[in-house]
Amino acid sequence: MxxxxxxxxxxxxxxxxxxxxxxxxxxxxxxxxxxxxxxxxxxxxxxxxxxxxxxxxxxxxxxxxxxxxxxxxxxxxxxxxxxxxxxxxxxxxxxxxxESLEMFPVECVARGYLTGSGLVDYRASGEVCGIPLAPGLEDGSRLPAPIFTPATKAELGDHDENVSYDAVVATVGDEDAAALRDLTLRVYARAEELARERGILLADTKLEFGRRAGGSTIVLADEVLTPDSSRYWPADAWRPGRTQPSYDKQIVRNWLTSEASGWDRSSGEEPPALPAEVVEETRTKYVEAYERLTGERF
The missing domain is CATH 3.30.200.20 (Phosphorylase Kinase; domain 1)
Incomplete structure (x- = not known):
């Protein structure tokens, strides 16, 4: 933790x-x-x-x-x-x-491409969150249609765990589970379309929803569609079958796991400070994602 x-x-x-x-x-x-x-x-x-x-x-x-x-x-x-x-x-x-909301204890994830923990699940079982997928998919493969792949909300520092839709039903009930799935996929579809128009692929995203006290309205909360909660890939560099270049902190992960960092991930020790060039390159990626998506200068 x-x-x-x-x-x-x-x-x-x-x-x-x-x-x-x-x-x-x-x-x-x-x-x-x-x-x-x-x-x-x-x-x-x-x-x-x-x-x-x-x-x-x-x-x-x-x-x-x-x-x-x-x-x-x-x-x-x-x-x-x-x-x-x-x-x-x-x-x-x-x-x-x-607003202060009654948050749903579910991470609402939509995937349009296969990568990350979804790829791990697929390679183990041919499914993601209980959804069967066609054989032969690779890292970065585009799915025939976006899928709702929820996860449990883990304690701070623990990993979220992918779960089935039935597990969401058991947690929040049929009506709310259906509403969360529908909203997640609608948000993803709209965001994916907007990003694609700007030369960026939205591979997947994690959303959080809550409900206003004493009401039935479901509200989108927390951060939304940032590089911290989503995988964004440059469309012109997309090549299934490999790790895709991305607009997020992958630069940081790559350096930490390289020999240059001198850090052993399994040691339990805190990672070293990042070199100035890694900090600047990471900032540049975040700024580029913001500017390409919004059309605004940072």
Whole structure:
């Protein structure tokens, strides 16, 4: 379990509630948004169940701006949890005021391509989350149609575990399971189309949903369609049968597992600090993904 997350900074008028690998969550105690949540995206980066000592400059702002852009693109499909971007000055640009929701204990994953843990499951059983797939698929193969491949929400630092649709039904009931599957696939389809128009393939994405207290409305929450929660590949470099180049922290993983890092993943020791060139290359990938998707300059 991850235990090396630095303490969250104090923010006047708020109470710190929780810190994840990247985000810090606060309750707003006074003012117009009293009772709402303040979600702050840091520049932290994690890999292999460690929060690294190195940070990626501007990462928190990039992730926040990308999520806000996607929430706007998806607003006709599903409501989102963002209430305001009027936040304390010390976290301006990388925080949002959001609703407090009853979160569904399910990671809602859509896959349009076979890779990652889905590929591992497929190679072992010919299925992903109980969904049979055709034989002969490779790393990076495009699926005939996107599939809903949910996962359990693991404790911080543990791995999410892929589960079947029936397991989701057992957790949240038939009606909500069907609604979550439908929303996940609709969001993926819309996002995949928009990304493809911009020369980027959306291989898969993880979404989180909640429900407003006392209501039936399902709301899209947390981050959405960022390089931290999604696999983005440059379309012109897609070649099934290999690991695809990507717009995410794969650069960091590659360096950590190379001889150059001197780090043994199985040692249990914390990874070393990242070289400046790895930090800069990672930042460049995040910026490029943001600019290509949104058409905006960072």
């Amino acid at each position: 991850i235990s090396n997350i630095p303490p969250a900074p104090a923010i006047d008028g708020t109470t710190h509630l929780h810190s994840g690998k990247v985000r810090d969550l606060y309750r707003i105690d006074a003012g117009e948004h009293a009772g709402r949540l303040l979600m702050v995206a840091s520049d932290r980066i994690s890999a292999y169940d460690f929060v690294l000592a190195s940070t990626i400059p501007d990462k928190g702002e990039i992730l926040t701006r990308m999520s806000l852009w996607w929430f706007e693109q998806l607003s006709s499909l599903v409501p989102h949890h963002v209430v305001s971007t009027d936040v304390p000055a010390e976290v301006a640009g990388r925080a949002v005021v959001c």
